[in-house]
Amino acid sequence: MIRNRLLGIFIALAGTVGGMATVATASASAAGLNGAGSTLVAPLMANWINGFEIKEGIPVKYAAVGSGTGIAQITARTVDFGASDAPLTPEQASACNGCVQVPWALSATGVGFNIPGIKKLNLTGKILAGIYFGKITKWNDPKIKAINPKAKLPGLTITPVFRSDGSGDTYTFTNYLSKISPAWKSEVGFATSVGFKAGVGAKGNAGITATVTKTPGAIGYISASYLIAAGVGAAAVENKAGNFEVPNLKNIEEAASTVKSVPANGDINITNPPASAKLAYPISTFTYAIVPHNAPQKGFVQQFINYAITKGQAYGAALDFAPLPKVVLNAAKKAVASL
Numbered sequence: 001m002i003r004n005r006l007l008g009i010f011i012a013l014a015g016t017v018g019g020m021a022t023v024a025t026a027s028a029s030a031a032g033l034n035g036a037g038s039t040l041v042a043p044l045m046a047n048w049i050n051g052f053e054i055k056e057g058i059p060v061k062y063a064a065v066g067s068g069t070g071i072a073q074i075t076a077r078t079v080d081f082g083a084s085d086a087p088l089t090p091e092q093a094s095a096c097n098g099c100v101q102v103p104w105a106l107s108a109t110g111v112g113f114n115i116p117g118i119k120k121l122n123l124t125g126k127i128l129a130g131i132y133f134g135k136i137t138k139w140n141d142p143k144i145k146a147i148n149p150k151a152k153l154p155g156l157t158i159t160p161v162f163r164s165d166g167s168g169d170t171y172t173f174t175n176y177l178s179k180i181s182p183a184w185k186s187e188v189g190f191a192t193s194v195g196f197k198a199g200v201g202a203k204g205n206a207g208i209t210a211t212v213t214k215t216p217g218a219i220g221y222i223s224a225s226y227l228i229a230a231g232v233g234a235a236a237v238e239n240k241a242g243n244f245e246v247p248n249l250k251n252i253e254e255a256a257s258t259v260k261s262v263p264a265n266g267d268i269n270i271t272n273p274p275a276s277a278k279l280a281y282p283i284s285t286f287t288y289a290i291v292p293h294n295a296p297q298k299g300f301v302q303q304f305i306n307y308a309i310t311k312g313q314a315y316g317a318a319l320d321f322a323p324l325p326k327v328v329l330n331a332a333k334k335a336v337a338s339l
Helices: 005-018 041-054 069-077 090-096 127-132 142-146 168-180 182-187 204-214 224-230 248-256 298-309 311-314 326-337
Strands: 032-039 060-063 080-085 099-113 159-163 201-203 218-223 237-240 284-292
Touching: 032 069, 032 298, 041 060, 041 224, 041 298, 041 311, 069 080, 069 284, 080 142, 080 224, 080 298, 090 237, 099 168, 099 204, 099 224, 099 248, 099 298, 099 326, 127 142, 127 159, 127 168, 127 237, 159 204, 168 182, 168 218, 168 284, 201 204, 201 326, 204 218, 204 224, 218 224, 248 284, 284 298, 298 326
Parallel strands: 032 060, 032 080, 159 201, 159 218
Antiparallel strands: 080 284, 099 218, 099 284
């Protein structure tokens, strides 16, 4: 994850602080917009908000409360837009009553680790499933050693860390594991909240990052931008081509390059992409704005999302957000126009 760390830290912290703003009831006044949801997108959101306010003079407040809460708040219409890294389920889409999901950013859920003396680590999906099942409990387990032959892995207990709140990162991570492990698919499945078999919970990307950082032996799934900001090591995860890749921009872009069309509901899944994407990072994800048709603040919402998917994409590179592929950008523009 080769980036300007100081810039990453500054922007990520700005996103976290900005994300703590109080969410007011949506109104049709010129006071601006209120949004809530994804912590993954929060660091990028901080830049979008600053740039949009300078360009348009319209204030925006955003609460990084997790994708699950963001979906709940836009469903209740207590915010002007929700943000989620997980697409709406059919039940959520029905409850949201006319909501549109617009893909507006592209990044990845990284796998951060804290193993004293170890800076590089390879992992497979099956090993990750074994860790979160509580079946692989030591870092010097033969399965881990076999794919890290040069690493002096200690006999340290593994502490898996998961999100305690409804999270798009949880959706992405468990969606990936469900594609790799039939046992995971049948026993745990994938959603913004699942029943993990082992480990400890932490709230938000900030919480899970802090827990991994202070716990020797810990491992956790964390949005790429937070890994950059905290300087947490990112595991290289095996992709379908058999290569071990980290969540760098080129690897995220390669995963997204497999998207040839966007379905009408905007739901795009790029976890564990085909082997033809040789350099793809396999836990990459799009993240979405969720907005209702004919909302009181429709004009402002359209302006803000259009800014995010065009000029706002320029802020992404320092935070491991890749630019939207052309096919996705075109679909996003059509979705915004349909509001």
